[in-house]
Amino acid sequence: MTINRQWRVRRYPAPDEIIGPEHFELTEAPVPEIGPDEFLVRTLVLGTSPAQRGYVDTRKPDLVPLGKVMRGRGLGVVEASNHPDFAPGDWVNASMGWQEWSVQTLGRGTVQSMDVLSVQKVNRSIRPSELHLGTLGSAAFAALYGLDDLGQLAPGKTVLVSAAAGGVGSMACQIARANGCRVIGIAGGPAKCGWLTDELGCDAAIDYKNQDLSDELPHHxxxxxxVYFDNVGGEQLNQVLGHLAFGARVVICGYISTQYLPERSPGPANYTQLLGRRARMEGFVIWDHVKRFPEFFERLHGWYLQGKIKAVEEMSPGIESAPDSLRSLFTGANRGIRLTRVSDDPEPAE
Ligand SMILES: NC(=O)c1ccc[n+]([C@@H]2O[C@H](COP(=O)([O-])OP(=O)(O)OC[C@H]3O[C@@H](n4cnc5c(N)ncnc54)[C@H](OP(=O)(O)O)[C@@H]3O)[C@@H](O)[C@H]2O)c1
Incomplete structure (x- = not known):
């Protein structure tokens, strides 16, 4: 009998705890049977996102109840199907949960009242599979939408990116470079800063853990x-607001430094600079733009084929490592787009 290993939520983290393996339990169950209109998917790769910390919250036990399989999107291959639109061998992107096997059906969900398919087919000729969750996946789409639609990239502009060596950030840096901008990344530690300048083509990098932003911003x-593409919020955002160009655009992608603190933190005192600088600050959620994902994919794939952007996936081996992958986003141990490899890519079809 084939076994389905699954990570279930054991306990919710306390407000001051970093999420990690101790909050989950690896269990085993038989691979489920499929019913009418269902199909069985073997997980190839699981994505990792800071948003998953928000699913494991004692104040919102309905999101993932204790004892249930952890939520998460992944990429998988259909192994058996009773659905007319899905055949064995198809690759799909879906909410699979942290498990080796899942039963899927083609439901419809709503994102901001927009009707979207719950499972998307993926072009399996574009390999390796991790590209679809990484360099050509939703983190990259967030970087592209935020920079282009909201930041209004143009050659010669100075673009600053926070959490620049992370998933969204590393894609934002590369997209801004591909568009002829001057790019400065902010990241924690000399190794990440070296990677940004030496490998990803950033013009400069600021190590916020060892350097003072208030000295470095006027210098760089x-x-x-x-354009400030912000993944971090908090004091970094405040410092940057005090250093905007006329007509600047501040794009709010995330605020990981304060998002999961028990108390809501006060807003940035320097917001008043938006007035004097005639600047604009705007947030977005990439899932509101699901219908544009094929367009984002084509643009990124084009840049990837031309060598203008590099693959930035960082793979953790085995489903065992899924909780550690999530933890790494909050300790800064990750670099690029952290994913978990659950099973090997199948051989290409003839
Ligand atoms: N708006 C959207 O639609 C959307 C979509 C995807 C993601 N997001 C947001 O985008 C941000 C990045 O997501 P990601 O998946 O790409 O994660 P990530 O950047 O790969 O990982 C998070 C990074 O944040 C930095 N960090 C963690 N705690 C920090 C703190 N207290 N202060 C400063 N930096 C901290 C760490 O980098 P260092 O080592 O450099 O500190 C870490 O590597 C998150 O805020 C996420 O919620 C938004």
Missing amino acids: CPDGVD
Whole structure:
């Protein structure tokens, strides 16, 4: 009998705890049977996102009840099907949960009242599979949408990116470079900063753990920041707001430094600079733009084939490592887009 290994939520983290393996339990169950209109998917790769911390919250036990399989999107291969639109060998992107096997059906969900398919077919000729959750996946789409639609990239602009060596950030840096911008990344530690300048083509990098932003910003951005792509919020956002160029655009992608603190943190005192600088600050959620994902995919794939952007996936081996992958986003141990490899890519079809 084939076994389905699954990570279930054992306990919710306390407000001051970093999420990790101790909050989950690896259990085993038989691979489920499929019913009418269902199909069985073997997980190839699981994605990792800071948003998953929000699913494991004592104040919102309905999101993932204790004892249930952890939520998460992944990429998988159909192994058996009773659904007319899905055949064995198809690759799909779906909410699979942290498990080796899942039963899927083609439901419809709503994102901001927009009707979207719960399972998307993926072009299996574009390999390896991790590209679909990484460099050509939703983190990259967030970087592209935020920079282009909201940041209004143009050659010569000075673009500053926080959590620049993380998933969304590393894609934002590369997309801004591919569009002829001057790019400065902010990241924690010299190794990440070296990677940004040596491998990803950033013009400069600021190590916020060892350098003072208030000294470094005037040095690297003497005419101010035209576009700030922010993944971090908190004091970094406040510092950057005090150093904007005229007509700047501040794109709020995330605020990981304060998002899961028990108390809501006060807003940035420097928000008043938006007025004097005639600047604009705007947030977004990439899942509101699901219908544009094929367009984002094509643009990124084009840049990837032309060598303008590099693959930035960082793979953790085996389903055992899924909780550690999530933990790494909060300790900064990750670099690039952290994913978990659950099973090997099948051989390409003839
Ligand atoms: N708006 C959207 O639709 C959307 C979509 C996807 C993701 N997001 C958001 O985008 C951000 C990045 O997501 P990701 O998946 O790409 O994660 P990630 O950047 O790969 O991982 C998070 C990074 O944040 C940094 N970090 C963690 N705690 C921090 C703190 N207290 N202060 C400063 N930096 C901290 C760490 O980098 P260092 O080592 O450099 O500190 C870590 O590597 C998150 O805020 C996420 O919620 C938003």
